[in-house]
Amino acid sequence: MASFPEEPLNLSAADGFGYFPADINQTLHDGKYTIVRKLGWGPRSSTWLVKSEGDEDEPYAAAKVFTVSTSKGVETSLLPILQNELDPVEVSFAGIEDSFWEESVHGKHMCFVNPEYGLPLSGLFTVVTVLEALEELHQEKVMHSGIKLENLAFWPADVEDELEEHLAESPTCKAEIIDGLPTVRSQPLANYEVRWDDPMRDVTDWLLELVGYGHVQVPPYAPEGEHDYNSAPETLLGNPTCGLSTDVWMLGCLAFELVTGTKLFTSTGTPSEQLGEIRDVLQDTIPDAWQGDPNVQALQDPNTSVESLEERLRRVLNKCEATEMSAFLRKCLVINPAARQSARDLRDDDWLKFASQKCSCYYEVPRDVSRL
Numbered sequence: 333m334a335s336f337p338e339e340p341l342n343l344s345a346a347d348g349f350g351y352f353p354a355d356i357n358q359t360l361h362d363g364k365y366t367i368v369r370k371l372g373w374g375p376r377s378s379t380w381l382v383k384s385e386g387d388e389d390e391p392y393a394a395a396k397v398f399t400v401s402t403s404k405g406v407e408t409s410l411l412p413i414l415q416n417e418l419d420p421v422e423v424s425f426a427g428i429e430d431s432f433w434e435e436s437v438h439g440k441h442m443c444f445v446n447p448e449y450g451l452p453l454s455g456l457f458t459v460v461t462v463l464e465a466l467e468e469l470h471q472e473k474v475m476h477s478g479i480k481l482e483n484l485a486f487w488p489a490d491v492e493d494e495l496e497e498h499l500a501e502s503p504t505c506k507a508e509i510i511d512g513l514p515t516v517r518s519q520p521l522a523n524y525e526v527r528w529d530d531p532m533r534d535v536t537d538w539l540l541e542l543v544g545y546g547h548v549q550v551p552p553y554a555p556e557g558e559h560d561y562n563s564a565p566e567t568l569l570g571n572p573t574c575g576l577s578t579d580v581w582m583l584g585c586l587a588f589e590l591v592t593g594t595k596l597f598t599s600t601g602t603p604s605e606q607l608g609e610i611r612d613v614l615q616d617t618i619p620d621a622w623q624g625d626p627n628v629q630a631l632q633d634p635n636t637s638v639e640s641l642e643e644r645l646r647r648v649l650n651k652c653e654a655t656e657m658s659a660f661l662r663k664c665l666v667i668n669p670a671a672r673q674s675a676r677d678l679r680d681d682d683w684l685k686f687a688s689q690k691c692s693c694y695y696e697v698p699r700d701v702s703r704l
Contacts, residue, residue, distance in 0.1 A: 339373045341513045350400030350438035352378055355507045355514035360443065361432045365395060369504040370516040371448075375558070376402040377546065381448055381521065392495055393429060394448045396546070403433075403442035410546065414444070417474055417550050437513075448495075448521060458484055458540055459587045460684055465542040466583065466675040470576045475549045476542070477559065477574070479582035481589065483544030495521070549574075562586075565610055565667045568603040570626040577669040580678070584664025588641075591657065592648050596641070596665075604630040610667065612638035619668045641665070656683045 336342065343349035351373070358367045365382035372379050377398045383391050398406050414428045430445035462479060469476055498521065507514040547559055555574045561567045562585040564578045588596040599609040604627045611618060612635045622628045641661060645654035660683040663673040678684065 336510055336515055337517060338515075339378060341515060342511050345400035345439055348401050350436075350441075352397040352399075352434065352436050352438075352441050353513040354378070354380060354397070354516065356504055356516060360395060360434055361430070365393070365445070367395075368392070368499065370518045371520055372518045374546070382445070390447075392448045394446045396444045396446065397434060398442045398444075400436075400439035400441060403440060406442045410548065411442070411444075413474070413548050413550055414545065417472060418469075418545070418548070458590065459583065461540050462542050462583060462586065463675055463678055463684070466579055467679060469548075470579070470675045473550055473576070475553055475574070475576055476545070476579050477547035477549060477556075477561070478544040479542075479579055479586050480544070480560075480562070481586065483542060485541055485543045553578075563597045563599075563606050563610060564669075565607060566669050568607050568627060569622065570603075573669075575669065576674070577672045580664050580672045580675060581666075581669070583675075583678075584661050587657075587664070588645075588661060592644065594644075596644065602630070603627045604632075608632055608635070609638070612636075613641055613644075614665055614667065615640055616667045659683060 339351045340349060341351050341353045343351070354367055354370075356367055356369065359365065360367065360382065363385065365384055368381045368383050370378065371381050371394060377396050380395045380397065382393055382395045384393060411431060415431075428444045428446055432443050434441045434443050462484070466476065466479070502519070505517050505519060507516045509515070547556060553573070553575045555561065555567045555572045561574060561578055562582045564574065564581040566573045566575075566578065585596055588594075596613065597606070597609055599606045607618070607627060608631050610616075611631070618628055618631070642654060642658050645658055645661075649657065660678075660681050663678060663681065666672045
């Protein structure tokens with residue numbers, strides 16, 4: 333049996349999947365949308381560039397098609413948030429333009445339609461952009477839950493005929509038939525070009541957006557069992573929790589990764605082992621209220637040989653830069669969620685204010701993590 337190059341299209345909803353086996357030029361929603369190309373896929377959905385019939389002003393959009401196994405839950409929990417709670421949020425890609433059901437050999441799929449977006453970001457300093465989006469979301473008590481590199485994307489150049497020209501210059505790959513199912517490889521839109529060595533005056537004008545609203549929550553917040561929250565300590569407890577401060581933790585992890593090109597926390601062990609690494613790297617204490625938690629009680633003694641946050645920053649930044657960035661990260665990366673600063677308060681941080689100025693003399697983006 334041939335293997336599938338991307339999502340496992342052969343696995344059914346009973347297997348916990350049931351991906352949508354789409355083909356190029358296939359129509360959706362009773363002919364309203366036509367699939368133009370595949371943009372990407374994730375743990376519970378695939379995303380397709382579609383063209384809307386009869387819409388001459390904005391003909392293209394991104395259709396996210398959920399797996400059969402997750403579609404019912406998406407309809408009851410995620411869809412109301414995107415339709416109602418995100419309506420007043422002034423953040424691009426928050427909310428949806430359309431929703432409908434589509435059927436395949438695996439069953440019924442919930443589908444969302446959003447504006448199209450381009451290449452995911454990889455290794456660029458964009459903390460200010462993310463923080464602006466978080467401030468808007470948190471004002472409405474909406475938790476994003478996915479502050480990661482893969483959820484930062486460039487808005488594709490779509491003025492006048494730019495997108496049409498890009499599609500003509502970069503033809504869509506034809507589907508390959510595997511096990512009787514059409515199999516299409518992802519081709520993210522890549523017609524908005526930036527360079528790793530662009531001066532800061534150009535960086536501040538990049539059309540960059542926070543995307544990935546597939547795990548947003550409103551109160552009461554509750555961690556999703558299989559979702560990765562960048563090892564936020566409160567999600568590693570025997571009785572895990574999450575909230576707006578979890579987004580702030582994830583922002584701190586993202587900021588470290590953007591500047592250094594490496595992840596701050598790398599343990600893939602038990603929740604107790606992950607908590608131990610966090611405690612040792614941050615040289616922080618476990619809250620008293622957590623001492624009765626079984627995962628906290630299983631913690632080993634502190635490892636004083638673990639390299640601290642400041643030591644890791646000094647690998648790539650000079651002493652002054654490391655000190656300034658460390659002060660910012662220490663406001664995000666606090667083990668006790670209640671002690672983290674809010675997105676609104678972080679906007680006034682001295683490091684962010686300086687880093688967002690239009691100058692070309694501050695941080696150099698590490699070359700090995702900034703190529704697109």
